[in-house]
Amino acid sequence: MKEERNPILGKQSIVLNEPVYLIESASVVGKKEGEGPLGNLFDLVGEDDLFGCKSWEDAESCLQREALSLSLQKAGWKQGDVRFLFAGDLLGQEIATSFGLEKFERPLFGLYGACSTCALSLTLGSLIIAGGFAERTACVTSSHFASAEKEFRYPLGYGNQRPLSATWTVTGSGAFLLAKAPDGGKRPRAAITGMTPGKIVDFGLKDSMNMGACMAPAAASTIKQHLQDFGRRPEDYDKIITGDLGTVGQTVLLDLLEKEEIDISGNHMDCGIEIYDAKEQDTHAGGSGCGCSAVVLSAYILKMLEEGVWKRVLFAPTGALLSKTSFNEGQAVPGISHCLVLESLYPDDGNR
Amino acid sequence: MKEERNPILGKQSIVLNEPVYLIESASVVGKKEGEGPLGNLFDLVGEDDLFGCKSWEDAESCLQREALSLSLQKAGWKQGDVRFLFAGDLLGQEIATSFGLEKFERPLFGLYGACSTCALSLTLGSLIIAGGFAERTACVTSSHFASAEKEFRYPLGYGNQRPLSATWTVTGSGAFLLAKAPDGGKRPRAAITGMTPGKIVDFGLKDSMNMGACMAPAAASTIKQHLQDFGRRPEDYDKIITGDLGTVGQTVLLDLLEKEEIDISGNHMDCGIEIYDAKEQDTHAGGSGCGCSAVVLSAYILKMLEEGVWKRVLFAPTGALLSKTSFNEGQAVPGISHCLVLESLYPDDGNR
Numbered sequence: 145m146k147e148e149r150n151p152i153l154g155k156q157s158i159v160l161n162e163p164v165y166l167i168e169s170a171s172v173v174g175k176k177e178g179e180g181p182l183g184n185l186f187d188l189v190g191e192d193d194l195f196g197c198k199s200w201e202d203a204e205s206c207l208q209r210e211a212l213s214l215s216l217q218k219a220g221w222k223q224g225d226v227r228f229l230f231a232g233d234l235l236g237q238e239i240a241t242s243f244g245l246e247k248f249e250r251p252l253f254g255l256y257g258a259c260s261t262c263a264l265s266l267t268l269g270s271l272i273i274a275g276g277f278a279e280r281t282a283c284v285t286s287s288h289f290a291s292a293e294k295e296f297r298y299p300l301g302y303g304n305q306r307p308l309s310a311t312w313t314v315t316g317s318g319a320f321l322l323a324k325a326p327d328g329g330k331r332p333r334a335a336i337t338g339m340t341p342g343k344i345v346d347f348g349l350k351d352s353m354n355m356g357a358c359m360a361p362a363a364a365s366t367i368k369q370h371l372q373d374f375g376r377r378p379e380d381y382d383k384i385i386t387g388d389l390g391t392v393g394q395t396v397l398l399d400l401l402e403k404e405e406i407d408i409s410g411n412h413m414d415c416g417i418e419i420y421d422a423k424e425q426d427t428h429a430g431g432s433g434c435g436c437s438a439v440v441l442s443a444y445i446l447k448m449l450e451e452g453v454w455k456r457v458l459f460a461p462t463g464a465l466l467s468k469t470s471f472n473e474g475q476a477v478p479g480i481s482h483c484l485v486l487e488s489l490y491p492d493d494g495n496r
Numbered sequence: 497m498k499e500e501r502n503p504i505l506g507k508q509s510i511v512l513n514e515p516v517y518l519i520e521s522a523s524v525v526g527k528k529e530g531e532g533p534l535g536n537l538f539d540l541v542g543e544d545d546l547f548g549c550k551s552w553e554d555a556e557s558c559l560q561r562e563a564l565s566l567s568l569q570k571a572g573w574k575q576g577d578v579r580f581l582f583a584g585d586l587l588g589q590e591i592a593t594s595f596g597l598e599k600f601e602r603p604l605f606g607l608y609g610a611c612s613t614c615a616l617s618l619t620l621g622s623l624i625i626a627g628g629f630a631e632r633t634a635c636v637t638s639s640h641f642a643s644a645e646k647e648f649r650y651p652l653g654y655g656n657q658r659p660l661s662a663t664w665t666v667t668g669s670g671a672f673l674l675a676k677a678p679d680g681g682k683r684p685r686a687a688i689t690g691m692t693p694g695k696i697v698d699f700g701l702k703d704s705m706n707m708g709a710c711m712a713p714a715a716a717s718t719i720k721q722h723l724q725d726f727g728r729r730p731e732d733y734d735k736i737i738t739g740d741l742g743t744v745g746q747t748v749l750l751d752l753l754e755k756e757e758i759d760i761s762g763n764h765m766d767c768g769i770e771i772y773d774a775k776e777q778d779t780h781a782g783g784s785g786c787g788c789s790a791v792v793l794s795a796y797i798l799k800m801l802e803e804g805v806w807k808r809v810l811f812a813p814t815g816a817l818l819s820k821t822s823f824n825e826g827q828a829v830p831g832i833s834h835c836l837v838l839e840s841l842y843p844d845d846g847n848r
Binding site: 156158245256257275279295346 | 553
């Protein structure tokens with residue numbers, strides 16, 4: 145059964161001959177996300193976006209705490225069962241993570257990949273298990289509309305207008321529990337079987353109100369390299385899922401890949417497009433933030449894999465590498481995208 | 497020769513039965529660091545702290561670029577030889593890293609551990625190799641006095657007074673090249689043989705001008721757990737080296753460990769104390785920043801290991817998990833510390 149370990153693949157990929165199991169997960173979101181098309185799939189929807197806290201930053205910490213607690217509870221794990229935590233958020237110096245997770249008292253690997261952080265955490269969280277350095281890890285990411293507006297753009301009280309290309313930062317946190325082996329009799333939610341960590345891709349775009357276009361080249365680069373490294377075609381995946389390109393970024397991504405003779409128009413999905421009803425909810429190009437891909441993964445994507453509706457998906461969150469300072473200093477907005485292969489463990493025909 | 501892999505140790509440690517090699521490294525620093533006691537050990541000292549750039553943030557990106565380029569050059573590696581980059585800095589959304597490293601076009605794992613980030617990058621960079629997921633990785637971290645003052649405290653033009661407990665953020669970047677096997681005939685600078693990733697430790701201290709005291713409890717927690725997990729005593733290390741506790745934090749650390757009946761007073765060293773002549777250079781409690789432990793590791797600690805003066809050291813950088821926002825909102829300053837075991841490969845009696 146035990147094959148020769150040959151995990152290094154192609155130019156920048158890793159294949160896991162023995163998969164890492166995504167045992168359990170949880171999603172906690174704000175009011176607006178609860179009112180969106182995926183509303184009734186989330187584990188917990190806040191009544192108001194302060195979650196009983198005094199500041200937006202505290203509220204975001206609370207989201208992380210709730211998401212991790214809930215996932216542990218669902219899996220029947222104690223916090224001590226988690227060997228290492230892999231986590232991050234969008235705020236300067238990652239304060240949502242520090243104050244959100246300190247009470248769990250687990251060794252913490254702090255990560256920053258802008259809105260791609262969910263993939264970054266799952267990549268490292270699963271590699272540490274695959275390498276034999278831990279039996280169980282947990283991955284947590286979050287974003288909050290109000291703390292992100294304050295961090296990157298204007299405080300809410302300023303009431304600025306948003307262009308149609310702008311995205312709406314998702315208020316939400318997703319937590320994921322990973323393990324080397326399935327837990328007891330319960331079927332894990334999915335298996336992680338490979339990944340392609342991404343490079344920074346900078347096309348020189350400077351419009352922080354059009355992050356979809358800024359991130360699309362990175363998504364295109366990672367997806368193209370992934371397919372090449374794994375020797376796969378788009379149709380080998382039921383869905384190829386980006387994080388928060390939104391409608392504008394989606395168009396750019398499909399165009400860029402078409403130029404490379406890669407057609408993913410039939411199976412592309414974007415978490416940012418799925419999470420809101422853009423017209424009804426006035427969210428313009430779609431949702432964004434680390435929380436966006438995390439909560440859609442937990443509530444929707446894993447559900448589809450669990451039920452065997454999808455057999456194999458490519459999960460490719462995207463991040464825009466800007467800060468208030470880099471924007472004010474006239475820098476471009478480079479993008480980054482990391483992707484993972486997630487496979488269904490539904491018994492019918494789990495592997496193709 | 498190949499032992500059974502048993503890398504999980506004690507409560508939160510990992511032991512590498514097959515070490516990962518620290519092949520080469522480079523340190524680039526600012527003018528003040530060049531004038532300090534370690535001045536003539538650094539690879540490159542800037543003539544002024546803008547390094548020919550237009551902003552402090554750009555200058556910090558330039559430090560990272562120079563450090564990585566220089567280390568590659570010293571090792572005779574091409575940038576394509578590096579499978580993955582592990583990097584981070586102190587600025588909001590890690591812009592020094594994004595803009596510093598994008599031109600290398602390598603897959604990037606962005607990390608945030610405040611001033612402990614150098615240890616975080618070496619931990620993950622070496623585990624990815626030890627797990628068989630890469631042959632070669634590079635780890636880069638930086639800080640810059642002027643960009644950090646602007647990010648965390650006041651712009652330099654404000655000319656605020658600094659209390660004696662304050663530390664001085666080091667302008668510098670260190671880059672480290674790791675590999676599975678020694679390169680050709682050249683002896684690597686050191687071997688990484690184990691690590692203890694740290695938890696967030698929060699004693700409720702709120703004084704951001706006394707970060708040494710805020711971080712000391714985290715250093716004490718990680719060092720204590722490390723010794724317990726590895727079944728070692730302080731004297732099993734020639735030096736136990738913290739990152740940037742400074743003189744105030746050092747006192748707190750020694751006191752906290754003494755209460756646990758652990759005496760490291762004979763072999764403790766702090767990079768922040770070593771890098772400046774506090775009286776002559778008016779740096780108060782010592783140096784700080786991710787760059788501090790990184791450049792002292794590259795220029796001084798690795799030199800001592802390389803020459804066989806020290807056989808085995810514990811390298812334990814420390815981070816203060818605060819931001820301007822968390823400080824203004826009255827939050828405490830929790831600390832975190834990750835440690836690594838570094839061993840000399842000097843031929844005489846390389847292993848004890």
